[in-house]
Amino acid sequence: MKAEVNGTTISYTLDGPERAPVVLMSHSLACTGAMWDAQMPALADYRVLRVDMRGHGASGVPGDDYTLEQLADDEIALLDHLEIERVHFVGLSIGGMIGQTFALKAGNRLRSLTLSSTMCEVPPAAAQMFEDRVDLARSGGMEAHVDGTIERWFSEAFCADRPDLVDPIRQQIRTTPVDGFAGCCRAISRLSLTERLSGISTPTLVIAGELDPGATPAVAEVIQSNIPDAELLVIDGTLHICNIEKPDVFNAALTGFLAKH
Numbered sequence: 001m002k003a004e005v006n007g008t009t010i011s012y013t014l015d016g017p018e019r020a021p022v023v024l025m026s027h028s029l030a031c032t033g034a035m036w037d038a039q040m041p042a043l044a045d046y047r048v049l050r051v052d053m054r055g056h057g058a059s060g061v062p063g064d065d066y067t068l069e070q071l072a073d074d075e076i077a078l079l080d081h082l083e084i085e086r087v088h089f090v091g092l093s094i095g096g097m098i099g100q101t102f103a104l105k106a107g108n109r110l111r112s113l114t115l116s117s118t119m120c121e122v123p124p125a126a127a128q129m130f131e132d133r134v135d136l137a138r139s140g141g142m143e144a145h146v147d148g149t150i151e152r153w154f155s156e157a158f159c160a161d162r163p164d165l166v167d168p169i170r171q172q173i174r175t176t177p178v179d180g181f182a183g184c185c186r187a188i189s190r191l192s193l194t195e196r197l198s199g200i201s202t203p204t205l206v207i208a209g210e211l212d213p214g215a216t217p218a219v220a221e222v223i224q225s226n227i228p229d230a231e232l233l234v235i236d237g238t239l240h241i242c243n244i245e246k247p248d249v250f251n252a253a254l255t256g257f258l259a260k261h
Contacts, residue, residue, distance in 0.1 A: 002058070005077035006070070011058035012078060015040065016047040021111065023258065024049045024075065024087040026095030028117075028241065029184050030142070030149065030176045031169065032057035035092075038165075038244055042251035046258070049087065051075055053098070055180020057172075066183035068191065072101040079109065088258050089202075092116040092243060093215065094184055100193050100223075103200045112261040113200070114254060116207040117215045117240050120193045120223050127189040134182040142174050142181065149173055152213055153240040165244055197226035204230040205257045207250065209238035231257070 002011050013033055023046045025036045033050030034057075040048065052059040053071055075098065079087065088111045091099035096118025103113050122130070136144050150159065150170060159166050204227045208220035217234045224232040233253050235242045243250045 003078055003081045005081050006074045008054050008062045008074070009060035010054065010074055010078050011052040013050045014047065014082070015050075016044065018047065020045060020047040021258075022047045022049055022084050022087045024051065024079070024089050026051060026053065026075065026089070026091035026098050027056070028093035028095060029188070030056070030145065030173045030181055032172050034172065035169065035241070035244065036090075038247035039090075039251055039254065042247075042255050046088075049078075049082070049084070051078060053094070053184065055183045056176055059180075061177045061180045061183075064179040064182040064186070066187045068097055068101045068187050069105070071098045071184070071187060072105055075102060076106055076109065085109065086111050088112045088114070088261070090114040090116070090254065091118065093118055093240065094188055096215075097188065097191055097193075100197065100200070103202050103204075104193070104196055107200060107202050110202045112258060113202040113204045114207065114257060115204065115223060116250075117209055117212055117242060118223070119191060119215050119219050120197060120226070122189055122191040130185040130189040134185050137178045137181050142176050142178060145181075146170050146173050154245055155211065155237065155239055158245050169241065169244070194222065194226060197223065198228065200227045203257075203261045205253065206230055206232045207242065207253060208232070208234050209240055209242040209245070210234050210236050211238060212240045212242075215240065 096115040206224045
């Protein structure tokens with residue numbers, strides 16, 4: 001399904017019992033809402049709203065310079081369009097950055113907040129890395145990002161054992177529009193939320209992959225320590241996309257947390 005909101009087209013799926021609490025799921029850079037497939041059986045008792053962020057999947061690709069506020073506004077506007085007042089928010093990677101921004105802008109719309117494999121700050125020295133990734137996408141297409149991204153996202157053993165799960169993510173990466181990838185890279189490069197996190201009053205669960213090279217457990221601890229009463233889970237043996245590599249552990253933590261709130 002698609003909605004015209006906030007100056008662009010946002011594609012989404014909405015599954016589950018109509019009167020159940022809504023779980024909004026926000027995906028990683030260079031993925032789509034399909035990256036949450038492994039969570040759907042565990043969330044069968046909820047109304048699950050999976051969003052393709054602007055520049056990704058079947059959503060519109062307006063320009064190539066986005067902000068996290070804009071991405072959060074897209075999701076707030078989509079909730080307004082669907083007449084959904086409050087949700088449980090689940091975000092991974094940039095989806096978690098959007099979640100933090102959403103909670104600071106409109107925390108009254110959230111029942112709970114789950115932040116997985118994400119960061120709250122990109123130092124100025126690291127911002128150039130994201131511009132370099134944009135340059136690579138411009139020069140070599142998204143195919144140039146596939147192998148390196150998969151190496152950061154999944155363990156070598158998992159890639160060897162479960163190509164049926166890794167190959168669809170490869171395809172999501174290679175089919176991401178370059179402008180959409182660029183826009184979201186630039187949004188990430190300006191991430192600076194650490195000093196504002198104490199303003200989040202939403203019940204929060206932070207999840208990290210033990211071996212994630214970017215959104216490390218130490219980064220997750222910073223987020224958890226700055227959000228009042230936030231909980232922290234580190235999933236052993238996983239890298240960035242821990243919801244796919246160890247879905248049973250991820251799902252048990254998520255559903256247990258949602259049930260409390």
